[in-house]
Amino acid sequence: MNTILEVKHLIKEYDVGKNSRQRVLHDVSMTIERGEFLSVMGPSGSGKSTLLYTVSGMDRATQGSVRFCDIDFSAMSEDEIAKIRLSRMGFIFQQNNLLKNLNIFDNILLSACLSKRETKQEIKERGKKLMEQTGILQLADRPITQASGGQLQRASICRALMNQPEILFGDEPTGALNSKAAGEIMDILLKINENGTTVLLVTHDIKVAAKTQRVLFMMDGVIAGEKHLGKYQGEAGSLKSREQKLTKWLSDLGF
C-alpha cells in the first residue's frame, strides 16, 4: 500500500463577521492509503464535512498541509486544483447536483467530455457501461426531473467515475435516500472500492460506516478516535456484528 492522501497539522478557520474567526478544524493529521475505504463520523458541526472538502482541495486550508499523491495543494492555483479534481478525483454529494438542462446521460458524460482523454465514442461506451453496472441504463435519455432520488444518486456516481478517479469523495451520499436505496448505493461503492478506487465518505449512518474499512470519529474539529473494521466481505451476519462493534465504540466516545 502507498499513501494517496496525507494531511498534516491541518487548521481551518472561517470569517464570522468583522475581525472574528471561527476555527473549525484544530491541528488535524491523517493519512489515507491507496485502495482504502474510509468513513468519517461525528455529530453535526464537528467539522467532518469541512475536513472532506479541505482534503479534496475544494476548500483551502488555513494552516497545515494537504498532499495528494505527494502534490501539495497549498502551492497550487485554483485552476491546477480544478484539473486534479477533473482527472483524478470524483465527488458525490448528498443532493445529486446534476445539471438541470441536461439529460441523465449527458450529465454523466459531462466531466469526461471536458477532460478530453478519450474519443466521444469511447466516452459514450463507458458511460453506458457504468449506467449498466449501476442499473440505470434505461434512464439515459430522461431529464433529471423524471427519475427518483436513488436513481439520480446512481447517475451522480457514474458521473464521478467517468474519469476513472484515483479517489472518490462522498458527502453523505446516502443521506437523502431511503434505507433500501442507501444499501444499494453502498453496494455500488463497495464494488468501486474492490476495483481499486480509494473511497472517503462522510456519514451519519452507522449502517453505511459499518461497511467501510476504517472509521474516523470527529468531535469539535479534531479526530477523536479511529476504528479499523477491516474489509467488509459482504456476509449478512458479519455486517450486524460490525454495526454492533461500531455502535459500542461510538458510545464509548460519547456519541
Place this chain on the structure above:
Amino acid sequence: MITAALCGFFILAAMLVSGAITIILTLSGSMDTLLASADASHFSQLHAGEVEQMELDDFVKENRRLVKAQQTTELLGINGANIYIGGQEQSEADSLMENSFVRQNQQFDYLLDTNNQVLQVSDGEIAVPIYHMQRYNLKPGDKVQVAAGNFARDFTIVAFLRDSLMNPSMINSKRFLVSDGDWELLREHLGDIEYLIEFQLYDTSRVRELETLYQDSNMPQKGTAMGYSLVKVINGMSDGIAAAVIIFIACLLVLIAALCLRFTMLTTIEEDYREIGVLKAIGISNQDIRKLYMVKYTLISAVACVVGYLLSLFAGNLFTANISLYMGRGKQTIWNWLLPVTGAGIVFGAIIVFCMLVLRRFRHISALEALRLGTAPDKGRKAGTYTLSHSRIKDVNLFLGVNEVLGHFRMYGLLCFVFALCTFLMIVPINLLNTLESSNFVTYMGAGKCDLRLDLQHTADMIARYKKTEEYLKKDGDVSKYGAMFTCTYKAANSNGTYDNMKVEIGDFDLFPLEYTKGSAPQKENEIALSSMNAKEYQKEPGDNLNLIVGGRERQMTVSGIYQDVTNGGKTAKAILPVDHEQVIWFTVNIDLKDGVSLEEKRLEYSETFHPAKVTDVTEYVEQTLGGVIDQLRLVVKSAFVLALAVAALITGMFFKMLMTKEARQTAVMKSLGFTVNHIMKQYLTRAVVILAAGVACGVLAANLLGGKLAGLLISGISDMRFVVNPLYTWLLCPLSLMLAVAAVMILCRKTVRSIHVMMAAE
C-alpha cells in the same frame, strides 16, 4: 452601481418626457402668437411676371364669401452677389437663400421684431431675418450693404425680423425690411420685382377651396403657392422633429429603464429567494412582501422623476431657445406647468405599474420550494432535444453555452431584442449619414448627378436666354455633356375628377439619370414619372393612367415610374411632351465638365455669362441644403453610437449578473467537477456571442427593411430611402464595437463567477 444607473435612466426619461411636452406646448403657443401678431396670410402666391390688380380685385369680388382681405406686395429680389451682410467681404453669392427687399405691409402679414411688434424702419435702417442673425451672429448696429456697379447703399441693422411666411431656415426665400424711400432707391438701381399675392379668409378651413379656385382661374401663378396649413407645418417642422426625436429617445429610455428594472428586481428576488420562502412560511402575505420591495423602487423613481422634472425646467430653455428666437414666447398658462409635471408623473406611474407586474411573481413562489431549493425552479426547455452525446460541437463549454440559449430562448430573446435595438440605433444613423454624404445622394433629391446645375426662373426673355445658353454650352470645349429640362405647369386630373396644377419637367432623362424607387424614367411620349409624394396624392402606381391637359386637350399619360424628390415641395413629375414655351416656368440645365476643368472657375464664368441664372456646384448645393442636417446627423451618429454601446454594455452586465446569481449553485457544482473559471466564462461568453450574433443579424435586417422608411419620415419628400452602405462601418465596425463592449462587460463579470465558491455545491 446598478441602482445608480437605474436612477440615472429614470431621471433622463422623466426629463426628456417633460422636456418634449414643454417643446410641444411652447411650439404651439409660440406659433399661434406669431401668426396672430403678424396677422398672417392664409394663402399666398408668388408670381414672377406682370400683375393686373384689377383682375385680382374681380376675383376677390367673385369670391367675397371666402375672402376677407387681399393684398399684393412687391418683393425686390436682389442677387446674392450684390448683398454684403455684417461687414463681410464675401457677398451672399454662394448662399442658396433668395433675398428680397420689402416695405412693411399695410393690411396684414406684418413683419415683426423680436418682441412680436410690427416693425417700422427709417431711411438707412434695415431689419434682417432671424436666419441671417443666427448665421452671421449679427447685432443691432451692424451693417448691410447693397452694391451693384457704381451704386452702393449702406444700411444699419436696427432690428431682427420674424416673418410668419418665410421664417424657417428650410424656406429658401427671406425678406429684408427697408423704408419706403430706400426701397424705391434700390428698385431704381437693381433687382427684379416679384409679386406676393396674399389672401386672408373668413374661415381658414376653406383655404384649399380658395387655392383650387385660384389655380383654375387665370390669375397670376408663376411661382410657389403656400396655404395656411403648409405655413404652420413648415414653421413647426424643424422643432416638431426635435420634439419627436426627443420623445422617441425618451420612450427608448423608458423601455431600457424597464428592462434594467426587471433585471435588477429579478436578481434581487433570486438573491433573496430563500428569505422570501421564510417570510411566506411564517405567514406574511404576498402583498406585504411586495410592499417591502416596492418601498425601494417607489422611492428611487419618485426622487428620479422629481429631479428629472426639475432638470427639464433648466434644460427647458435649451430645448425651446430656438423656438423662442424664431417665434417668440406664447402666453404662459397653467398647462405649461401642469402638463410637463404630468409627463414626469406618467413616467413615475409607468415605473410603479411595471414594478407591480414584475413582483406579481411572488404569488408563484412556493414557500416549500424556496426553502428546499433556495433558487427559482427552472422553467426552461425540457432536456433531451439537443444533447451533448449527439452534438457536433466538440467543445463541451461551447455546447453548454449554446444549449442554454436554445433551452431558454424566451429569456434570451429579451437580450437579443436589446442587441437588435442597439444595432438598429447604431446602423440607421450611420447609413443615413453615409447616404447623405454620398455623391449619388443628389439623385434621391430629384436631380440628376452632374457637376454644375444652371437654374433660370421665369423672366420675360427666358426662352431667348435658354437658346443663348445652349449655343454657348455647345461651343464650350470644357463641357462633356449637358441636358436641359423645362418645367411647365399642367392641369392633372385627380381622383375627385377635378383638376390640380402639376409641375412637370420635360427633357431627356437618360442623360442625367435619377434613382427610381419603382419603374423607370419616361422613355416615350405620353409617359410620365411621378415623385413619390405626387404618386401618393394621385394614388398612382407604375402602369396606371393619368390625364393631363396639354395644349387645351386632355391627354392620357401612363405612369412609367416613381422617384424620390425633395425639391419644389416634393410634388413634381417628369414626362416626355412637346415643350410649350408659354407654359415654361423655369428651366434647368445639368452640365458635366471634362476631367481637369476647375468647377469653381466654370461656375463663376457661367454665373457671369448667364446672369441672372443661378449656377450651382451640385456637391456644394447638397452641402448647403443638407449641410446643417449632415452636421446634426454626425452628432446624432456619435451620440447614438455611444448610447447604443452604453445600453448594450449595461443591459449585458445586468442580465449576466442576474444569471450568474441565479446559477451560482450550478456554477459551484461545475467547479466541483473540475471546471475552471475560464471554462465557465467560456460558457457565458458563448451565450453572449450567440445572442449578440442573433441580435445584430435582426438589427441589421431591421435597419435594412425599416431604416429607409424611418429616414424618409425625417426628410420630407423621401418616402423610402435606399441606403448607400459603407460595409466597413455597417458590417464590421458596428458589430465589432458591440462585440467589444459586450466582451468588456463579460470580462468584468468574471469577478462574479470567480467569487462563487465551490463549497456552495455542498450546501
